Amino acid sequence: MFKKLIDLFSNFFSSLFGGKKDKPAPTPVKGPTSGNEKSPDFAEDSSDVPVDTIVTVKVAEVNIAIPTGGNDGPFADPDKEGAFEDTPKEEPTPVPPKDKTDPTPPVDKPKPTDPTTKPPTTSKHEPRYLWCLDNGHGKLQPGKRSPLFDDGKTQFFEYEFNRDVVEKIMKTLDKQGVKYFDVVPDYLEVGSFLEERVDRANKKKSDLPKIYVSVHSNAGPTADGSWVPNTIQGVETWYAQNSQKGMKIAAVFQKHIVEKTGFKDRNLKSTAISSLYVLTKTTMPAILTENGFYNNKEQVKELMKDAVRQKIADAHVDAILEIEKNGIG
Numbered sequence: 001m002f003k004k005l006i007d008l009f010s011n012f013f014s015s016l017f018g019g020k021k022d023k024p025a026p027t028p029v030k031g032p033t034s035g036n037e038k039s040p041d042f043a044e045d046s047s048d049v050p051v052d053t054i055v056t057v058k059v060a061e062v063n064i065a066i067p068t069g070g071n072d073g074p075f076a077d078p079d080k081e082g083a084f085e086d087t088p089k090e091e092p093t094p095v096p097p098k099d100k101t102d103p104t105p106p107v108d109k110p111k112p113t114d115p116t117t118k119p120p121t122t123s124k125h126e127p128r129y130l131w132c133l134d135n136g137h138g139k140l141q142p143g144k145r146s147p148l149f150d151d152g153k154t155q156f157f158e159y160e161f162n163r164d165v166v167e168k169i170m171k172t173l174d175k176q177g178v179k180y181f182d183v184v185p186d187y188l189e190v191g192s193f194l195e196e197r198v199d200r201a202n203k204k205k206s207d208l209p210k211i212y213v214s215v216h217s218n219a220g221p222t223a224d225g226s227w228v229p230n231t232i233q234g235v236e237t238w239y240a241q242n243s244q245k246g247m248k249i250a251a252v253f254q255k256h257i258v259e260k261t262g263f264k265d266r267n268l269k270s271t272a273i274s275s276l277y278v279l280t281k282t283t284m285p286a287i288l289t290e291n292g293f294y295n296n297k298e299q300v301k302e303l304m305k306d307a308v309r310q311k312i313a314d315a316h317v318d319a320i321l322e323i324e325k326n327g328i329g
């Protein structure tokens with residue numbers, strides 16, 4: 001780890017003073033708590049992505065087309081290298097009429113005039129996708145935590161936040177009848193677990209097309225591992241570059257998260273040079289949400305509140321329900 005830091009520093013200085021440029025800009029040093037033990041070819045989350053490789057798209061620039069046929073067809077992401085067909089041979093069940101997929105039951109439906117007739121059960125949601133929910137990091141992973149607060153002991157751990165939000169999402173999806181796959185329920189026993197999370201999602205058998213959602217909180221670069229300036233804050237959603245479905249899904253999530261939290265809109269992001277592993281190695285459309293900055297001293301206080309986490313989870317559910325209803329063309 002120490003040697004790694006020295007290397008990072010020397011790379012940093014050589015890039016400042018015109019050293020050889022055979023590599024993309026070095027990942028900014030984020031202090032002694034930062035640690036990504038994975039191959040440098042892949043980033044684990046957006047805080048590992050060199051800033052000068054990032055491509056930004058505004059939500060408003062994305063055409064979230066609603067398919068007319070009501071049939072998504074095979075749903076491996078054709079834009080992805082190595083994508084394979086993991087959906088069943090038979091066509092997915094036709095999508096039911098719109099009012100059935102609407103989570104809000106129509107108000108004027110029930111007519112409980114006859115007491116012997118059971119009141120109509122709330123419209124049953126017909127699942128359209130299998131949502132592979134990834135909580136990002138395990139407890140054993142180094143780094144991915146805030147600096148210590150002034151009391152010298154309080155600290156934010158990203159794995160705990162991610163897990164809490166994902167659990168809140170799953171709880172609501174259970175009520176809504178939406179199908180999901182909890183990719184890493186064993187998060188306490190694992191560290192980075194990067195390949196395995198992707199592997200589990202890829203190998204998961206499903207009659208429904210799969211969509212991968214990785215939930216994270218962000219960290220801005222700092223020279224000494226301390227807090228970032230308060231200007232660095234907000235929400236961004238990542239997708240695999242060139243994946244049209246990924247970009248559309250990302251736009252729906254970004255829209256809802258910004259709406260619900262009121263956090264600054266940092267737009268949709270993708271990267272050409274350093275690839276985010278879970279976005280490029282999954283064989284299904286995939287996105288990664290970065291919900292606020294945990295090394296922003298003001299924003300992390302928000303991220304530690306249960307009500308704010310609930311809002312973030314609700315926003316993810318809203319996005320999921322919108323895509324369950326309309327599909328992604």
Ligand SMILES: [Zn+2]
Nearest residue numbers: 045136216217
């Ligand atoms: Zn992360």
